[in-house]
Amino acid sequence: MSKIIPFKAVRPTADKVALVTCRTYDDYSSAELAAWLNFNPYSFLHVIHPAYANTQKITIDKRFKGVLHKYQDFKNENILISEEHPVFYLYEIQTKNQTFTGIIAGTSVEDYQNNIIKKHEDTLQFRVELFKDYLHQTGFNTEPVLITYPDSVEINTFISLRKKSEPIYAFATPNKEIHTLWKIDTESEIDWLQQHFEKIPNLYIADGHHRSASAELLYEEDKGLGNPNLKYFMSFLIAESNVKIYEFNRVIHDLNGHSKEDFIKLVAKNFIITDKQRELYQPKSKYEFGMYLDEKFYALEYKFKDKSKSILENLDAQILYDTVLHPILGIGDLRNDERIDYIPGKQSILHMKEKIDDGEFAVGFMLFPSDISEIKLLADNNLIMPPKSTYIEPKFRSGLVVYEL
Structure with a gap:
C-alpha cells in the first residue's frame, strides 16, 4: 500500500516560469553557468548557486545560507508564490522523441524505510549527509525523486481526461522541450488519487536514490521537532512504461x-x-x-x-x-x-x-x-546495480515546484 500526499508547494508566477526554471545544476558547464547567471536575473540558478564567482572561497555552510537567503529573496520579490492549500500536480514533458507525464506528490519516508518504496542503487554516505545538511539549512527541495509505478488503466484514464483541462503553465525551454503543469486541487480528485495509489503494493525509485536517503536521514535526526513535512519527500510519479532508460x-x-x-x-x-x-x-x-x-x-x-x-x-x-x-x-x-x-x-x-x-x-x-523489468527484479531481491548502470529520463526542471520542509 503506497501513501502519497498533496502539499503546499511554492512555484514561479506564470509570467516568469520559463525564465525561472532551469536544468539541474550539474548539467551546466562553467561557461554555460556564468552566461545564464549574467543573462537571466530570474533563473533559479541564482538560488541554487549563489555568489557563483566566489564559490571556491566560501564554506559549505555559508553557501547553504546563501541559497536560503536568495530563495527568500525570490519569494519576497514575488518571483515565487506559495499555494494556499495542499495540491497534487500533473506534469508533462514533451521532448523531440517522447512525451512523459506523471504526478508530483509527497511520498512517505516510512514507506521508504519499510521497502514499500524500493531501490536498486547504492548511495555514497558523504553525498547523503551533504544533501541532508543542505535540506536542513535551506528548508526546501526542488528536485523530486523519480519514482515509477506499475501501469494502471484507471490512473492513465484520469491523466488523459485531466490533460484536457486548462493548465497553469505551458512553456517552451531553450532545449526545445514543452513543459505543461496542471494543478489537482479538488478534494474529490485528491481523494481519488490517494485511494488508487493505496492499491499499488510497491513503488520503485528510478532516479534520486541519494535524495530519498537524505530525506530519511533528515527525518531521523529532526523528527523530534514535530515537523510533519519531514515525514515525506517530493516525488515525480510516472508509469513504468513511460520512463526512458x-x-x-x-x-x-x-x-x-x-x-x-x-x-x-x-x-x-x-x-x-x-x-x-x-x-x-x-x-x-x-x-x-x-x-x-x-x-x-x-x-x-x-x-x-x-x-x-x-x-x-x-x-x-x-x-x-x-x-x-x-x-x-x-x-x-x-x-x-x-x-x-x-x-x-x-x-x-x-x-x-x-x-x-x-x-x-x-x-x-x-x-x-537495461529495461524496467531488470531494475524491478533487482529491487525486489534487494540487489544493487553497479554504479552508473542506467541514465533514466525524464529529468525534472529545477525551480518548477518547490517542497518546503
Missing part, C-alpha cells in the same frame, strides 16, 4: 599496461569478437557489447550466457565489470577510480569516439540499456 557507456584512460594485441586476446577469453572496422557499432541486444579501440569498432558477444545465474550476475554492466574492467583493466572502485569515466547513452557514439581519438582515453565500451 539509457545505458551509461564506459571510457578508460589506459589499457593497464597491456598492448592492444594482448588486451584483445584477454577480452577474447569471454567474448566472441567481431572487427567492425569504422562502422559506428552499437549493441543490439542483451549480452552484446561494443568496443572502440585504436580507431576501430568491435562487436563483443558474451560467450557464457547462463540463465541459472542471479539477475545481478547476468546484468550487462556487471558482466563487463567481472570480465574486463576489473580483471584486465584493474578498475576496482567504479565510483571513485579516476581512470574510468561514463558517458550517457543518450549522447552520440561520436562523442566517445572523439574522446578516444584525441588521446584522452584509450578504450571505450558501449552497453545495451
Whole structure:
C-alpha cells in the first residue's frame, strides 16, 4: 500500500516560469553557468548557486545560507508564490522523441524505510549527509525523486481526461522541450488519487536514490521537532512504461599496461569478437557489447550466457565489470577510480569516439540499456546495480515546484 500526499508547494508566477526554471545544476558547464547567471536575473540558478564567482572561497555552510537567503529573496520579490492549500500536480514533458507525464506528490519516508518504496542503487554516505545538511539549512527541495509505478488503466484514464483541462503553465525551454503543469486541487480528485495509489503494493525509485536517503536521514535526526513535512519527500510519479532508460557507456584512460594485441586476446577469453572496422557499432541486444579501440569498432558477444545465474550476475554492466574492467583493466572502485569515466547513452557514439581519438582515453565500451523489468527484479531481491548502470529520463526542471520542509 503506497501513501502519497498533496502539499503546499511554492512555484514561479506564470509570467516568469520559463525564465525561472532551469536544468539541474550539474548539467551546466562553467561557461554555460556564468552566461545564464549574467543573462537571466530570474533563473533559479541564482538560488541554487549563489555568489557563483566566489564559490571556491566560501564554506559549505555559508553557501547553504546563501541559497536560503536568495530563495527568500525570490519569494519576497514575488518571483515565487506559495499555494494556499495542499495540491497534487500533473506534469508533462514533451521532448523531440517522447512525451512523459506523471504526478508530483509527497511520498512517505516510512514507506521508504519499510521497502514499500524500493531501490536498486547504492548511495555514497558523504553525498547523503551533504544533501541532508543542505535540506536542513535551506528548508526546501526542488528536485523530486523519480519514482515509477506499475501501469494502471484507471490512473492513465484520469491523466488523459485531466490533460484536457486548462493548465497553469505551458512553456517552451531553450532545449526545445514543452513543459505543461496542471494543478489537482479538488478534494474529490485528491481523494481519488490517494485511494488508487493505496492499491499499488510497491513503488520503485528510478532516479534520486541519494535524495530519498537524505530525506530519511533528515527525518531521523529532526523528527523530534514535530515537523510533519519531514515525514515525506517530493516525488515525480510516472508509469513504468513511460520512463526512458539509457545505458551509461564506459571510457578508460589506459589499457593497464597491456598492448592492444594482448588486451584483445584477454577480452577474447569471454567474448566472441567481431572487427567492425569504422562502422559506428552499437549493441543490439542483451549480452552484446561494443568496443572502440585504436580507431576501430568491435562487436563483443558474451560467450557464457547462463540463465541459472542471479539477475545481478547476468546484468550487462556487471558482466563487463567481472570480465574486463576489473580483471584486465584493474578498475576496482567504479565510483571513485579516476581512470574510468561514463558517458550517457543518450549522447552520440561520436562523442566517445572523439574522446578516444584525441588521446584522452584509450578504450571505450558501449552497453545495451537495461529495461524496467531488470531494475524491478533487482529491487525486489534487494540487489544493487553497479554504479552508473542506467541514465533514466525524464529529468525534472529545477525551480518548477518547490517542497518546503
